Amino acid sequence: MSILMTFRIALKALNRNKMRTALTMLGMIIGVGAVITMVALGNGAQVSIEQQIQSAGTNVIMVNAGNFSAGGVRQGQGMSNALTPEDADAIREVPGVQYAAEGVFTGAQIVAGNQNWFTMVQGTNVDMPYIKSWPIEEGQFFTPSDVTSAAKVAVIGTTVRDMLFPDGTDPVGQIIRVRNQPFKIVGLLTSKGQTGVGQDQDDVIYVPFTTVQKKLRGITFIQNITVSAFSADNIRQTADAIAAVLRVRHKIQPGDSDDFMVRTLEDIAAVRTETTRTMTALLASIAGVSLLVGGIGIMNIMLVSVTERTREIGLRLAIGARGSDVLMQFLVEAVVISLLGGSVGIGLGYGLSQSLTQFLQWPTYVSAQAVLVAFGFAAGIGIFFGFYPARKASGLDPIEALRYE
Numbered sequence: 001m002s003i004l005m006t007f008r009i010a011l012k013a014l015n016r017n018k019m020r021t022a023l024t025m026l027g028m029i030i031g032v033g034a035v036i037t038m039v040a041l042g043n044g045a046q047v048s049i050e051q052q053i054q055s056a057g058t059n060v061i062m063v064n065a066g067n068f069s070a071g072g073v074r075q076g077q078g079m080s081n082a083l084t085p086e087d088a089d090a091i092r093e094v095p096g097v098q099y100a101a102e103g104v105f106t107g108a109q110i111v112a113g114n115q116n117w118f119t120m121v122q123g124t125n126v127d128m129p130y131i132k133s134w135p136i137e138e139g140q141f142f143t144p145s146d147v148t149s150a151a152k153v154a155v156i157g158t159t160v161r162d163m164l165f166p167d168g169t170d171p172v173g174q175i176i177r178v179r180n181q182p183f184k185i186v187g188l189l190t191s192k193g194q195t196g197v198g199q200d201q202d203d204v205i206y207v208p209f210t211t212v213q214k215k216l217r218g219i220t221f222i223q224n225i226t227v228s229a230f231s232a233d234n235i236r237q238t239a240d241a242i243a244a245v246l247r248v249r250h251k252i253q254p255g256d257s258d259d260f261m262v263r264t265l266e267d268i269a270a271v272r273t274e275t276t277r278t279m280t281a282l283l284a285s286i287a288g289v290s291l292l293v294g295g296i297g298i299m300n301i302m303l304v305s306v307t308e309r310t311r312e313i314g315l316r317l318a319i320g321a322r323g324s325d326v327l328m329q330f331l332v333e334a335v336v337i338s339l340l341g342g343s344v345g346i347g348l349g350y351g352l353s354q355s356l357t358q359f360l361q362w363p364t365y366v367s368a369q370a371v372l373v374a375f376g377f378a379a380g381i382g383i384f385f386g387f388y389p390a391r392k393a394s395g396l397d398p399i400e401a402l403r404y405e
Helices: 003-016 018-056 085-092 144-149 158-164 209-217 232-249 266-308 310-318 323-360 368-394 398-403
Strands: 060-065 097-112 115-124 136-139 153-156 175-178 181-189 204-208 224-229 260-264
Touching (some): 018 323, 018 368, 060 232, 097 209, 115 158, 153 158, 158 181, 158 204, 266 310, 266 368, 323 368
Parallel strands (some): 115 204
Antiparallel strands (some): 097 224, 175 181
């Protein structure tokens, strides 16, 4: 018997009991829909985390000033004054380094007209928007000549804009006061929102690092250097090369502790991604129970179908049908139920995922791989749970089957 004929017979048999077929498919629909939705939630969380890591900077390496001891008291990270702008210049020459930005910061009360706001004033250079992939919404970032001349210019985040100009005034070109010194706003950064730990990235003011050094703090050292590597593949090697250069520049002897710290976002990203993968696997496993229940439902109904159609099976065997033909017929019926239920379940899962995103603002992502895996599992469950009833049907004795009441 041809496979096409087998499919036609299977569809006719299923069509005779529409309600029972629909209820049997319901288990597969719920199971596949649940798997698609749970995996979409896990994938959405992973994509969201990756975007947060991306927003923090592309292939970022952080070089921070270390600590120093005074009278046996260790002062902690960032207290050392050994990191200098010349160190940043040396780091720019390290192979694998794309951008490097000096960093020095101070907290200050910012005043604009009759409004004021306390925020962090970050001193940096012109490479920072490239390192953090942070475009300008209005105006422009300050220029290299502004850094060289320690100009009193500022680029602000949207939170600072909202606090200082609540009436909607265009901040670009406005004058603000930082510790009673006038600064001209030359640019407004696009909004980035909060980080994964709840820090408002838009609550910031960027000014030339030389301005913070000379006019706000009166220092010659810097507190950190933010570095962007050309590729994520060699970020660890680049970080090691930076550490080696700084050890030579700071004349640190073998065995002595560094007076700086080199960190990458690679470790943070790896931990978060692994956690999300674990949660995705857990959610998918829980949803997979629904698929198992659906498969058991298919086996149950197919066993009932074999019992109900015993005389039909006996007649087919008596007129020359082979056991393999009967086996194939019932197996195809089980697979058809699974695939139809799986198809509807995929649509249900996609719809639920979109609903979660639209109404609850939960990030979801339905990948093609998840759809294919769910569809494959549906077919596999149909074959696995349909094989025993089909095998039982094909093994019936024709004479006994014809006599069955």
